[in-house]
Structures are given as structure tokens and as C-alpha cells.
Amino acid sequence: MKKIYSKIESIVGNVITVRATGVRYGELAQIETGFGTSLAEVNRLDGDMVSLQVFIGGRGISTDNNVMFLGHTMRVSFSDDILGRVFTGSAAPRDNGPALLQHMIPIGGPSVNPARRIIPRRMIRTGIPMIDLFNSLVVSQKLPIFSIYGEPYNQLLARIAMQAEVDVIVFGGMGLKFDDYLFFKNTLETGAAFHKSVMFIHTAADPTVECLMIPDMALAVAEQFALQNKDVLVLLNDMTSFADAMKEIAISQEQVPSNRGYPGDLYSQLAARYEKAVDFETAGSITVLGVTTMPGDDVTHPIPDNTGYITEGQYYLRGGRIDPFGSLSRLKQQVNGKTRKDHRALMDAMIRLYSSYKETMEKKSMGFHMSSWDEKLLIYGEHFEREMMDLSVNIALEEALDLGWWILAKCFTKDESGLRTELINEFWPA
């Protein structure tokens, strides 16, 4: 028997309060408004005053609306039936399929015991040389794409999703433009990956509170798949919207802001999500790839800054390409020693030369004299940018390595490449 409360004491922003007893912290309630029913989550208890965060927001809520507590926390349905489906931030279907109410699992569960993690050792191949060759993506890695608005991060994320060899793709969309949501949905459908995907979508027009639920739902589902021995790729796009939603709600609840209005627990909140990435000792894995748009291209902004401290590297998207200098995969050392023996050496040599090319470009722009070495570097840089860095390049790692040797041989003599003689003898194209 569930009690119904029909007197709302206060409505501030998205938060309402009612007088009730026997309510648990984090419990869900259902509120009937003139515009339909909405979920609400208990986020503060003080005596018999219960504060609830209303998913659809405070607008249009009347003080005499009915509130009914459901006796459980936020849950999401989990079974193979969710594959190929799209849900909202309230876990309601966004497609035309039926609501799923079986096998409900709680979201935001406890973290994994570090003693049960293993050192990651499997590479995820993406077909993008700037990733596979220079900053390999590793199973269980958590990695954001740092980008400014206007860069093709959606296309990059979609390509990685389509080409990565994983069992399940969980897509968490936060603050997405509706067009972008359709872009991802269509890409997954046309790429025949939809049947192994599940999407949790919050669009920019949806209520803010629902945005906060997206990562937890996506990761809870991913965790269950991983426990069933599946390799899961979770795409979170865009984590900046998530952090901004947190800011909005923290401020409306009168929390003391710490840095540029963001709540003091921004780091812990982001970490709680990203740290769900895991390779289980005796089961599957979760790899998290996020997008962090950087307001004003400022990497010291609290969101990219805190993210950088949490994640295992980042891909910097700049000028439509993955920038080899800002980008870093902290786990690449775990895998790139086992691919092909020229992998590491070629990676270092090509980056070193590309960095020299950048210096030469700077010298050239200042009008300094170009030596014959400078001329070689200029040719090299052009090849490198066109044939390696361009995002449309789609080749396997081995092909990319061969291509690397081919570019070097085209531009430099064997000595100038700075590579070990032993490798040159084996790989230098005739």
C-alpha cells in the first residue's frame, strides 16, 4: 500500500519538497502533474521534509499535485531485449517499442574492488592510424575526445563505434542536438551495428535532471553485459553537458560553488562514472570513450582539466584531425610492444620528425632561410598530414605501419630517419 502526498511545500527550480515519513535517501517518487507523470528522486532529507529532484523540471508543477513514493531507487531494465532500443533519461522508451519492466537493476552501483582489476593488455583496433599507430586504444581504457564545438567529434565517435571490434555498444547521449541523435541512430542502423547497441538519449530540449541519469544508466547496463563476458564500448557524448547539468542543479540547490560555478565534487562525480571502465579478471570489459567539448578551447577549464586527471589520456581533435602532440593514450605502452616490432620505434621516429616539421614551419613563417633539411621536412609534413592524419584514412594497423615506412623512404635517407639499422634492414621499402 503506497501513501499519496498531495501537498507540495515548496518548488524551487527543479526541486520540490513534501512532508513525508519513512522515505529513504535516493528513493524514487512519481509525481502526477497536469502535463503527465514524472519521476522524481529524493536528494535531501531533513526531519519530515523530503526534497525531490523532479525529472521533468519544476515548470507547471502545482502545489496540490500528487506525489507517490515508489520504494526503490532509480532502476533500468536489463536483458538482451534492450539491444536495438532507445531510451530517455527516465528509462522510458524513446522509440516506438514497448516499455521494458523486467529484470530491473539499480544504477550507480558500488565501485569495483581494485584487487579484482587486471592490467589491461588487449588493443582495440579502430582503423584510424592516428589512434592505432600513435595512441592505441586499449580494452578497459577511459578516454575522452577533447574538442571545440564545430570539430567533427560526432563523426569520429561514430566511426570508432562502427569499426571497433566489441560485442556491445552502449551510447549515452547528453545534451545532444536532435539532429546529432538522429545522425548516430542512422549511422548505427546503416552500419548494421544497431542490433548490438542500446542508446540512452537526452537531447538538449529534454529536462536537465534526466541528463544526470544518462551516464549511470548506460554504465549500469554496460556493467551487466560485461559480467556476462562481453566486451562493451560505452560512448558518452557529451560529458561537458553532463557537468553543466550538475552545475545547474547544484546552483539551484544553493550549494557553494568551487570553480567557475561548478560544484566542489565535480572531480569525484566525473571519476565515479569514468572509473566504471574495467577489465574484469574473469569476465568481460567496459571501455569508455567520451566527448568533452572545451568551452573556448581552454584545456584549463574545470571540465577538461578534471577530466584529464581522471582519464587515461585524451584524443585532441583540432582542425579536423587528431593532434599527435596533445593526444595521449596512457595505456598504449601495454599493447604497442606486442603488435609488430617496428611499431614503437616507427611511432617515435615519425612523431619526432613531425615535431621538427612544425618547428620548420614556424621558422618559415618568420621568413628564415630554409636549408635542404628544412625542405625535406616540409615535404614530409605534407605527406604525414595528408596520408596519416586525415580522418578519412581507414586502414589496418599493419598497413599504417607500412605506409609510415613508405612516407619516410619517400622523404628521407635511411640515416636521416633516425631509426635503428636492424629495423631499417627489415622494413625500409626497396
Place this chain on the structure above:
Amino acid sequence: MGKTTGKVAAVNGNMVVVEFDGAVMMNEVAYIETEGKRLKSEIIRIRGNRCSMQVFEITTGIMVGDNVDFTGEMLAIEVGPGLLAQIYDGLQNPLPRLAEKCGFFLERGEYLEPLPRDQKWDFTPKVAIGAEVSGGDAVGSVPEGIFDHLIMVPFHLTRTYTVKSIASEGAYTNQEVIAVLVDGKGDEYDIFLSFTWPVKRAVMSYEERLLPYEPMVTQYRIIDTFFSVAKGGTFCVPGPFGAGKTVIQQTISQNADVDIVIFAACGERAGEVVETLKEFPQLIDPATGRSLMERTIIICNTSSMPVAAREASLYTAVTIAEYYRQMGLHVLLLADSTSRWAQALREMSGRLEEIPGEEAFPAYLESTIAGFYERAGLVRMKNGSEGSVTIGGTVSPAGGNLEEPVTQATLKVVGAFHGLSRERSAARKYPAIHPLDSWTKYQGIIAKDQVDYAMGFLVRGTEIEQMMRVVGEEGTGLSDFIIYLKGNFVDAVYMQQDTYEAADKSVKPERQKHVLDLVISVLRANLDFDDMEEARSWFATLGRMVIDYNYTPWQSKECRALEKQILDVIEAKI
């Protein structure tokens, strides 16, 4: 005094307000009983009959009216034989045993005994019946790994006691009484192999604190020679993400010449702890020939574990450090990262609705950080032996900006500052400790005048480099250009070090002195060049040779041969 009882009155995030009946103590531990679980919490504010508690677990499911069980004790840990090689969370829960019990996830409300109850230890008494002892005095010892683990009178027994009985040589568990003490009033105290000590109280059972004097060798050239750390001293390593803080800490934890290393992973990535966790048991400590894990204790409260326990974890770590120090051992505590710990303080302060200080950190941030670092020190025990706790903390400044409150509060109280710079890490100059920003107050392994002489070239060289950016190489004199090259040479062959090269990863003081002599002989030399191009290429060749020389095993045949070649090259140019 009857037992205090309480009921939950309010919940806000990880803070719970409790209405109690009776007496409570600041920092007392209480358990909230909810949904069949007991959630550990600590009292952090008392007002009238309501107290605010920080909960060390996720608070979901707590209800107004839930029972609260007060323990009457402050947050404490158990110390005794069996701590070494353990992996604990911030509240001293043994993580591997927790995994055996609960599986993949850290279930809340599960607390296991920190030290195994059934393990037997071979006890040897060190005192006779009738002897007079007080807190910190050894009554016996048990072997623990390579150490003689002293069984001490608990530190809270501060008066003088007479030994009434003492166990004879034999094997005991930490549940068995091994001695009985009696005080002047005739009250008796049972002594066990282990006891508890509140983490937020520094252990003071020693004769006096001394000025740290002996360098703690890390086998990083730039640290030991230029920015040394003394045993019993403190140092901090601030740097932006990706600058290599964690690699430096992991390398130091392997190489430092101390007896015991405590690694506190505080609010950082779980993946990094896993590397330590899985690799340390395989690594052999060259000093003892045993696994490195046998001298290591890991306290691990990674970023996704509850925040309140993160705050406790550094205190847990430093308390264990002090306990081993009392045995006359040298202990190094590495805390990665103190910024995450400060953020935990900030989160709690926000929940308490305290008036915020800079960047919303609480006003007591500085004194809390100072209080933590001040628990480091070199001390002389009552029996004359010396023990030390050295604390090294990483700082993760927001946006890499060292002006922020945590870095500044830390700089105020540490003895050495190893500032990492993104500029150096981007240029792949590792360790990315910036030689011009960093400083130390401790004497290193090499005489000060030599160090200053070498550093002089770096300072002058950097000035010249900046000038050259304006006037170009054409506008720079040859003699200035040579100073610039010499400065670069010191940096490239001495300050930088390759952690992935076996011989270069750890450099013994003997070799450091030898190589520095060689470097200084180049700096002192009056080199004769025709033009800048010749000077540049000569230094490039020499630099490459010295780096190759650094990569050869010390005093091996190749090493000697390369040294001979290097000396010839230098000789030819003077």
C-alpha cells in the same frame, strides 16, 4: 554513563545529521543501521543534541529515524605484525580478502579484520617480570619478513608501568595476551601483539625530534644531486596531468633507500594502483633480494570510492608509517594525490555549509595540510635508535596553475619542491622536474659548491636562450653560445633520465658523483671552437655519447670503454 543512542534526523549527500541522547565525542565513530547494513561514519560537528557525521559509504537508502550505534572510540586503525605487504582501503579494510568475500564490487557495510586473527607469530620476550616500561617501549619482538617487528606497549599508556607477567618464547596470535602491566594504582593492562591507535593523533612516544640530515637516495639524479630529500623530510611534486607525477612516485617507491614504503593512492585512477599491485610482488628489491611487496603497504582509496574514506586514507597511511618508525625504521610515505584529499575536505565543508575560503576550500585547509606534513620527521627513540617518516605528496593543481590554494598551502610546509612542467614533459624531457622552479632545503649527496656551479650554467644558459629568441643566433657571441650549450648539456645528460632503460632507471650515488665530476670537467673546460656550428655539433656528439654511457651498466666493460672515448673527445678539444 549509559550507552549513547541516536537516530538519523537528516541526510544530505554523504553527510547525515543524528539526534542523540547521551554524550558523544568529536571524531567518534558511529554506525548507521539501515537496510540490514551497518555504515561506518565519523562525527565531524556537534551542536546541542544533534551531530553531523560524514558517512564512509554511499548513503542511498538511509531513512530518517534509522538507528545509530555510537562506539565511543575515535576513528582508529589496528597496528601490529602483519601490516606489511597488505593492500588496504582508506579504512584499513583488506581489499584482497574483501574480494574473496564479496566478489568484484566493494559492497558497502562490509568491514573485515585488518590483521588476520588466526596467524601465529614467533614471539621473543625482551623484558623480564618487574621491568619498568611505558608507551612505545618494546616488550618483545616477532619476525615479520626481513624485519624484527617490535611488540610495543600501546602508545596511549603514557605513564610508567611494571611488567607483571610476560609470555615465554613461542607462537601466539594477536588474540592472546602476551604481557600484563600494572600501574602505580594497581590497575592491570593486558598487552597483545597488536593494538589500535586513533589515526588523527600523531604518535609522540619518542625522546626527541631531530633535524633531518641524511639524504634519502631516490636514484633520480636530478633529485639526489640538485633537489635532495632528507630522511624525515617532506617534499611535494605538483604538476599538470600527463607530466609524469605518478611515474616519478612509482619509481621512487621502488628505488628509495628506506626500510618501508607506504603508498597511499588517494583519489586517483584505480588502473595505476593495479599496476603497482600486480607488479610489485614480481619486482625484486636489490638491497634485500626479496620481493618489493614485502617492504610495501598500499593504502588505496581510488577516485570512485567514497569521498569521506578518502579523507581518512592519508591519516591511516601516516599512522602506519609512524608505527613502524617507532621500531627505529625509516619509512617513506608517498601520497598520490594530496589535491584529491583536499577536495574531499572541500566537499565535506560544503555539506556542512561552512563559509568557503579561496576556490571554496575550507578556511582550515592550510592548517590541515600543515598538520599532515608535520607528522613527518626524524626522531630519536628512548632507546637511542633513530627512525623517520618521510612524506612525499603529489599535488594536482587545477589547470596546472601553481597559484591555487592546495599547492600554495603545501609549499609553505614542505622541505623540497619538485615542480613538474608541461613544457618539459611535452618536450619529452623526463623526469619533467623543472630545474629553475624547483628547490630544496636539504643537503644532497654532492657538495653544494659543485651543485651550484653546474646549476649556474643552466640559469645563465636559459637567459642566453631567451635572448637568442629575440636577437637570433647571429646576434649572440660565441662565448655566450658555448655557455648556452653547456647549460643544455647538463640538462640533457644529467637531469634527464630514462625510466624505461634498465641502467638509467636507477643510478647509485657513487655513479652520480662520478658522472657529475665528468660533466663538471666539461663545464670547466676552456673549449676551443671556430664557429657556432662546430660547437653545436661537438656538444651534440658528446651529449649522445654520455647518454649512451648512462645506458650502460655501471663499471661494465662497455661503460669503461665509452668513458675512455668520452674523455678522449673532451681532451682533444681543450
